[in-house]
Every structure is written in structure tokens, then in C-alpha cells.
Amino acid sequence: MDIRLLDVARDDLRNGWIFYECQLVGLGDRCLDVIEADVQSLSLYAGIHSKVDGFHRLLIRRFPFALYYLVEEASIDIYAILECRRDPLWIRSRLQNDRPNP
DSSP states (O other), X not given: OEEEEOHHHHHHHHHHHHHHHHHSTTHHHHXXXXXXXXXXXXXXXXXXXXXXXXXXXXXXXXXXXXEEXXXXXXXXXXXXXXXXXXOHHHHHHHHHHHSOOO
């Protein structure tokens, strides 16, 4: 099954990398490595994570991010990779905007 990272989720990754790279050179790359490993785990474990606002939510190890995805017939679509320290109302609003139209 294909794992697809949607453009808006790519932007989330880029923003996370910039934040951590500004804290310490190389930390942004470490963050991306950890997220990539968790993304790859979806090939085995997609669909087992709890649902939040209509999306499955995978909590990223070692960094305060959550990955929001949907399991489709032929793919696993990642809609957002958001920092867990954000305002929960902002996260909910963002996810509602990202939700595909039926």
C-alpha cells in the first residue's frame, strides 16, 4: 500500500525542520529521521491508531508531533504533521480544513 504525504503535510515537515534546526544544527535532520521511521511503520500498523477529528493520529516518538492520516483503498494519506503543543482548537480547525470532501 502506498504512503502518500500530501503537500500540506510536507509544509508541516518543513516548518518543523526549520524550528529544530534553528535550535541546534542537525536537530532538524534528527527530527525528520524519527518522523520518517514512524511514517514507514504505517505500512504495518496503519489503522490501529486512535481517531481524532476523523483522522487516525500517530504520536511521533521523541518529538512532540502527531501525524494525522486516513487509510484509503489503495493508499495511506498523511494530511498533517502537527506539533502537539499547539492550541487544540487550532489543531481541530486545521484538521477540519484538511478533511477531504465526501
